[in-house]
Every structure is written in C-alpha cells, then in structure tokens.
Amino acid sequence: MKRILAVLLLLAAFVPSVASAASRDICGPAAPGFARCYAKVDSRASLRANGYSPADLRSAYRLPGTGGASETIAIVDAGDAPTAEADLAVYRQTYGLPPCTTANGCFRKVNQRGQTAPLPPRRGGWQVEIALDLDLASAACSECRILLVEGDDASFEALGTSVDTAVKLGATIVSNSYGAPESRRSAELAGHYRHPGVAIVASSGDGGFATPNFPAVYSSVIAVGGTSLSKADNARGWTESVWQGASSGCSAWVAKPAWQKDPNCPGRTVADVAAVADPATGPAVYETAILRGWAAIGGTSASAPFIAGVIALAGHHGQYPDASRLYSGKLNDVVGGNNAQFEECGGDYLCTGVPGYDGPTGNGTPDGLAAF
Numbered sequence: 043m044k045r046i047l048a049v050l051l052l053l054a055a056f057v058p059s060v061a062s063a064a065s066r067d068i069c070g071p072a073a074p075g076f077a078r079c080y081a082k083v084d085s086r087a088s089l090r091a092n093g094y095s096p097a098d099l100r101s102a103y104r105l106p107g108t109g110g111a112s113e114t115i116a117i118v119d120a121g122d123a124p125t126a127e128a129d130l131a132v133y134r135q136t137y138g139l140p141p142c143t144t145a146n147g148c149f150r151k152v153n154q155r156g157q158t159a160p161l162p163p164r165r166g167g168w169q170v171e172i173a174l175d176l177d178l179a180s181a182a183c184s185e186c187r188i189l190l191v192e193g194d195d196a197s198f199e200a201l202g203t204s205v206d207t208a209v210k211l212g213a214t215i216v217s218n219s220y221g222a223p224e225s226r227r228s229a230e231l232a233g234h235y236r237h238p239g240v241a242i243v244a245s246s247g248d249g250g251f252a253t254p255n256f257p258a259v260y261s262s263v264i265a266v267g268g269t270s271l272s273k274a275d276n277a278r279g280w281t282e283s284v285w286q287g288a289s290s291g292c293s294a295w296v297a298k299p300a301w302q303k304d305p306n307c308p309g310r311t312v313a314d315v316a317a318v319a320d321p322a323t324g325p326a327v328y329e330t331a332i333l334r335g336w337a338a339i340g341g342t343s344a345s346a347p348f349i350a351g352v353i354a355l356a357g358h359h360g361q362y363p364d365a366s367r368l369y370s371g372k373l374n375d376v377v378g379g380n381n382a383q384f385e386e387c388g389g390d391y392l393c394t395g396v397p398g399y400d401g402p403t404g405n406g407t408p409d410g411l412a413a414f
Contacts, residue, residue, distance in 0.1 A: 101280070117217055121195065130177065153192055196220070215354050224294070267403045285319045316406065372413055
C-alpha cells in the first residue's frame, strides 16, 4: 500500500490537472507566502446564470429552512468587496431569505484588526470569492449572523490574523475558502486555525489528488472536499459523485489524528466531509463588480461556507476542536468518480469515491443534521 501511495503522489506531481480543462480559477496563481482563493467558473458554459438555489441545496441535503439564529459565521477573505452587502441583499431577496444587513445587526464587515475602517484595497477575483462565501453560508443558514473579515492582502499572515480577529469578535464558525500546498512553514501558522470552542472550516482545494493544502490539512480544521451534484429519479431525488477537481492528499507534515483510521496514509488525510463544488453543477451567486450579476460558481470555495452553515444550523459549534464528530454520524456516502490526474489511480480511496471514507469527499455529504 505504501508503494501504491508513493506512485500516486509521484504521478500527481507531474501530470496536469484534468479539471483545469473544464474550469478556470477566479483568482490567479499565488506567490509564495500567499493564498489563492478556490472559486471556479465552468469555462465550457462561461458565466451561466442557472445555478442551484438555496431551496435546491436544502432539498439535496435534507436541511431545515430555519435555525442557527444564535450563531455567527465568519467569512475570512482577502481585500475589500465594496458591493458585498448590497449584492448579498439581492441574493437573499431573490430567494426569499430574511434580510441580513448592517442596519438590522445581521451583517458586519471589518478589516483584519476588527475595525470598520479603513478597509483594505480590492483584490481582483477575491470579490467574487467573497460573494460566493456570503451566498453559500446564507443558503445553508439564512438566520445566522454573518461577519465578513477582510485581510489586508492574501498573505497567510493577514488571513491568519483575520481568523483570530473573527474569533475575538464572537464568531462561532469561521469559514476559509483559500489555501496553498503544505510545506515546512505550515506549522508556523497552525495556531491561527486552532480555537477551542469555535468550528474552523476550510476548503480542501481544487487541484485534484496532490500535496494537501493548508489550512485544510491542520488537524484542528474541518477539511471540506467537493462533489458533482445532480437531480435524479431516485428516493433522495439527487445523486453525487466525486468532483474531479476536489483536492485530496496525504500529509507529510501533519501527524495522523487518532480519529482517522484510513490505512494508506500515515499522516493527516484530507478531506473530512464534502458538499457540491463542481462549477458545472454549481450554485447560483450574485456579484456585480466583476460578474456583473448572476453566475454559477463552484470550487471547494462553495462547499466550505456551505458546510459552515450546516454546522451553524445544527448548533454544536463547540464540539469541533477537530473533525472527529463527523467520523461517527450518518452522511450521504459518495461513491463514484475520482480526482486523479491520470486515468485510473488504481481505485485507491485516497483519490476515488469508494464506499465509506475516501479522500475527495471524506465521510460524505450532509444527510440532514444528525451527523453535525
């Protein structure tokens, strides 16, 4: 098994991602020490405006339409989105969700120091990332308060400081839709993503099976993978398979947590849980500065804030010092598909949707709130 893992990792390092042929990144590549946001748009259909609605997502994952009023979801991103609150208002009004504004105390936007001014400069595609995060958190938990913390830039120092600030300001769940491949330096930043009593959620990434990304790889973080979600003529009414772009991997730097029992990875395995991420089957998002309106956007940038909203709905944020809670509950088991960067990947669970735990989707996707 160790030899199989070594071969898979070697091939993943040298073969381009097949997912890149069908989708493009909203944010460009990141310099060393900086994070890239994981929002993606389906390049085959350009900017489609017919993505899934909150009602679709609640149906797919059997979620209640109410709950979470005592919870605060923090969204951490880089740079300012001047239209964030106004765009969120359109999204929520369109889908019949209650208003979430500064005036009614539901929405708050601050810089990485927790101040309402000065806000940082805009950071290109991150404005779309912010809209995606706000919309998907709202889709899962429309009654939750939302705290948007904008880092000065996309450096891990700024983003990590923003996470700390979110916790200081009362966030109960913090969603992070960005990352970079783990390295020796990852350990230096781990403390920003370890806050007992607060659930820290992060996207697994959009590079397929490869070196795992941080912050998702930290054992204190709930790593969220991605699926392709489609309506189906079955008892559930929906079907899911592994989204080919969803990142998974075996950590070379983070030790195996006691609650992970998978056999072929001696370190931390990513991911823990998953939700829709395929931009070809993505959720609807409203953003005016760059998208100029509606588009279907995906990436594990969509699945992370959505799972943050599910955790908020369930109301057990204090029970997530890590992802162990998600290793004993009932989830939708995602079987089928793989995120390999070559044709077969030997069917190994680290890169294939198999019964039970697998790398791309973890233990599965929400099946109501029982597992959360």
